[in-house]
Every structure is written in structure tokens, then in C-alpha cells.
Amino acid sequence: FSNRFKAVPPPLHATQTLPDFKIEPLNCGLTPIWVVREDILEGGTKQRACLPYLKACHDSGARVFVYASPFAGFAQVALAVTARTLGIPVTLFCEKDATKPGKRVFHEFSELARGYRARIELCDSLSEATERTSEYASQDSERLALPLGFDCPIFKKFLKQEITRGWEKILQVTDQEPATVWLPVGSGTLLKTFSQVIPQHVNIRGVNVRVLSDSDSRMIELAGINRCQIDPTPETFAEHSVVMPPIPSNIHYDAKLWQFMQRSAKPGDLWWNVAR
Numbered sequence: 001f002s003n004r005f006k007a008v009p010p011p012l013h014a015t016q017t018l019p020d021f022k023i024e025p026l027n028c029g030l031t032p033i034w035v036v037r038e039d040i041l042e043g044g045t046k047q048r049a050c051l052p053y054l055k056a057c058h059d060s061g062a063r064v065f066v067y068a069s070p071f072a073g074f075a076q077v078a079l080a081v082t083a084r085t086l087g088i089p090v091t092l093f094c095e096k097d098a099t100k101p102g103k104r105v106f107h108e109f110s111e112l113a114r115g116y117r118a119r120i121e122l123c124d125s126l127s128e129a130t131e132r133t134s135e136y137a138s139q140d141s142e143r144l145a146l147p148l149g150f151d152c153p154i155f156k157k158f159l160k161q162e163i164t165r166g167w168e169k170i171l172q173v174t175d176q177e178p179a180t181v182w183l184p185v186g187s188g189t190l191l192k193t194f195s196q197v198i199p200q201h202v203n204i205r206g207v208n209v210r211v212l213s214d215s216d217s218r219m220i221e222l223a224g225i226n227r228c229q230i231d232p233t234p235e236t237f238a239e240h241s242v243v244m245p246p247i248p249s250n251i252h253y254d255a256k257l258w259q260f261m262q263r264s265a266k267p268g269d270l271w272w273n274v275a276r
Helices: 046-059 075-086 108-115 126-138 153-174 189-197 217-223 254-264
Strands: 023-028 031-037 064-069 090-095 119-123 143-146 180-185 203-208 228-232 270-273
Touching (some): 023 153, 046 153, 064 075, 090 108, 090 126, 119 126, 153 189, 180 189, 180 254, 189 203, 189 217, 189 228, 203 254
Parallel strands (some): 064 090, 064 143, 090 119, 180 203, 203 228
Antiparallel strands (some): 023 031
16 A cells, blocks of 8 residues: 555554354254354454454555445444544445335444444445545545455455464364355455365355345356355345344345255354354
């Protein structure tokens, strides 16, 4: 980032103490599986990597973070929580709540981000939010537009470190290696990072919640990962999960895996529940 910014601020020294990974047994119908309970975090899994990511961006000169969020995306919450810890301003361009046709209102997750002191702007669509984010960031060299799902090498480096820690904890708790890991697919950031961490013989089942079109380059990249099977949800992204799991789970993301796991999960499989 260093060439982009006018002046480099002093480095930040803020820290955060997050709960350790919580891994529990869970019955998926009659099938015993394991679940990683990231729903206990304020900002879900991405909060774990967000603080070092934002610090790295800030230490390179960024003074304001800007982000375009799907209406029910939880990265907006992870960003707001972490930016508050660091004392850095955040502006979110948020897609309107798609579950309320005819109304132009924020989703509860955007309101939650506002509660963590993020400035939020309402947009009619994710494409509009993306355009306004780019325009707003371009007006000041100290504003940094973050990519959807934080899909960039620096964030994924820190996320990889966190998932590696989580995988080590999983092996300690379960005393076995899952044959399959189940993940939601929104921007694809999480799945791509998992594919770099867990052993090659462990399968990955991704459930595409349809944030992105199949023709999007990020989805095409995911399709090229050999050991991944990615299935689209029957629901659109705006629709709630038709089947709900027995633990808190994002009804537009992680909860939509449950119907697939009920049909196809095997004993000992692992579900990484990213957020509530």
C-alpha cells in the first residue's frame, strides 16, 4: 500500500483477546458430526484475522476503511468490531435488506455494525454499494476500499494462520481427522484459505449461498479446486434457510448447509459454523 498514501501514520499497538476455538459434537439427524462454534464471536471467523489485517493496512498508511457489504454479510460486523478496537473510522455501503420487499431499510447486521460505530450508507443493490465504495475511496488517498469478503493476499495470510490454529485444535479435541469439512461459500475467501491449510486427502464440501454468479471469476477459481464439491442452495441469497440447525447460525449463509449435511454428512465430518 505504501505508494498509495500521502503519509504513513505511526503503527498501531492495539490487541484483542478472542475466545479460543470451540469444537463440539453435534447430531445431524442420526449422524454424529463435529461443529466449530464461531457463532460465539461478535464478528465470526473473519474477526480472528481482521485485527492484524487492518493493522497492516493502517501501518502502510490507510486511515479510513471503506467496504461494500451484502445485506446479511457478516464481514461488515467483523470489520466494525475490529475497527472500533483499533479506533479507526469505517464507512460501510450496505445493500438494503432484501428480505423486506418494497422497503428501503438496513438489515439487522448493518445496524449491528452501526452499533460498533461504523458509518453506514444505504444502497439499493450490492453492485451499487460496490460502485459507491470505489468512488468514495478514490476521493481521498487515505481511504482504503476493502474487497468483498476481504479476498486479498494480506487478509488471507492472517486467516490462514488462524485456520491452522483451529485445525490443530480440532485434531486435539476430536482425536481424529475429519474426512470432510463443510463450509459456506459467499465470496469464496474462506474456502480458498481452507484448501491451503487442511491436508490434501480431506474433502471440502462447499455450499454456494449465491452471493456471486457462477460466471464470476471468484466462483470459477473455486471450481478449479479438485477436492472441492460445491453445491448451490435451492434458496436465493435473500431467502432464509428452509431448514434450520439446532445452534445459532446465519440464516442466509451457514444455516443453509444444514439441509445438505442432513442428506450427505458422514460420521466424524466437520462443520465450520462461521457466524451467527
